[in-house]
Every structure is written in structure tokens, then in C-alpha cells.
Amino acid sequence: MKKLSEFLICFFKNIPASSDAQSAAVSIFRIFAGIMMLPYGWSKIQNYGELSVNFFNDPIGIGMLPSLWLTLFAQIGCAAMLILGLQTRFAAFVLFINMAVATKFHFFDPFFVxxxxxxFLGMYAFLMVSGGGKFSLDNLIFRNVKTENSARSNMNIFSRSVRIAVCFVLSWIVFSNAFSGIFSFLILALVFALFASAIYGYCPITDIIRKK
Known part of the structure; x- marks a missing residue:
């Protein structure tokens, strides 16, 4: 009875879970995010002949086949990497861009579409921030690699907020089809860079100014 009451207190008081529990939750979420994407990639393999001729009207302007190949790499290769926890942030980044392009393509469709x-975009954004967790190949491979303080931050809350706001504005402009082709893809890459810097709280310009 005592253990049950302690669990209920932790549950309703929203006490943070232990680091191992959080890592386990991230790993489960990572595997789920990878498994859920695999059927979309497999369906494109099954319809490869048709899609190689017309792949969603060449969404980023690099040609039908290159667009299809990149999508297959994301939805099969990177999804498998997520399941294994191998280069998790890179795989999540590729899938994030893939889903950003998909969101742009369907931006004016009904909400349920x-x-x-x-x-998916939100799921992969989360994994770019969290990484693969303790129970991943990344941790197994790089656990003995020493790095400097990974949580280093030199950015105040105002600067973070401004960057996040710029991300939303740029995303809205791109998704509204104000730009097309490779230019929209480059803007989405800039959005990711701003998003990552805001989340991790790092601005290299600040360090350069401090050194001077």
C-alpha cells in the first residue's frame, strides 16, 4: 500500500523520472518513431516505377528520381537508424526535413490530411534535441569518447525566444508556397539551424566577441 501511495504521489505531483527511466522513455519513443515511418518508405519501393515518373511534382526542384531516392533514404535508411539508435540526431534531422517538405506539399489541404x-515533424524535432538516449548504439559506440561540456550555453532567454519566433515565421512563409524548389529547401535548412541553436542555447558569435 505504501508503494502504491508513493507511486500516486509521484504520478500526480509530476515528480521528474529518474535518468534511466527518461532514457528508456526516449528509446521507446525513438523506436516507435522509426517503426511508424518504415511502411511509408516500403510503399514507395512497391510503387517505385510509378513514382519515378511523377514524384509529387518534384517537391524541391531537384528532379523526380533524386527526390524519390532522398525520400527512400530518409523513410527506410534513417528510420532503421532510429530504431537502432545509430546516429540518431542525423537520422532525425533527415526525417525532419523530409516531413517539412511533406508538410509544405500538403499545407493547403484539409487539416486531417x-x-x-x-x-511526424514534431516527433523528429524532439529526437534531434533528445538524441538516442542511453539505450542506443550511439551510446554504446561513443560512451568512452570524452567531450567538453555538452550542455554549454551562452544565449539568454530573449535571444532563444527571438530565434524560435523567426523559425515559425520562416516556416509559415515556406509552407505557404511563397518559395518553391531548392530555395525553399535551403530556407528550411536555415530554420533547422536556428531551431537547433535556440534549443541548445549556443551562438558562436558570442564566443568570438568574448575572445576579442
């Missing part, structure tokens, strides 16, 4: 790529 574009909701799915937006949900």
Missing part, C-alpha cells in the same frame, strides 16, 4: 506529417 496535413496533421500526419506535422505530427
Amino acid at each position: 496535413k496533421a500526419l506529417p506535422i505530427l
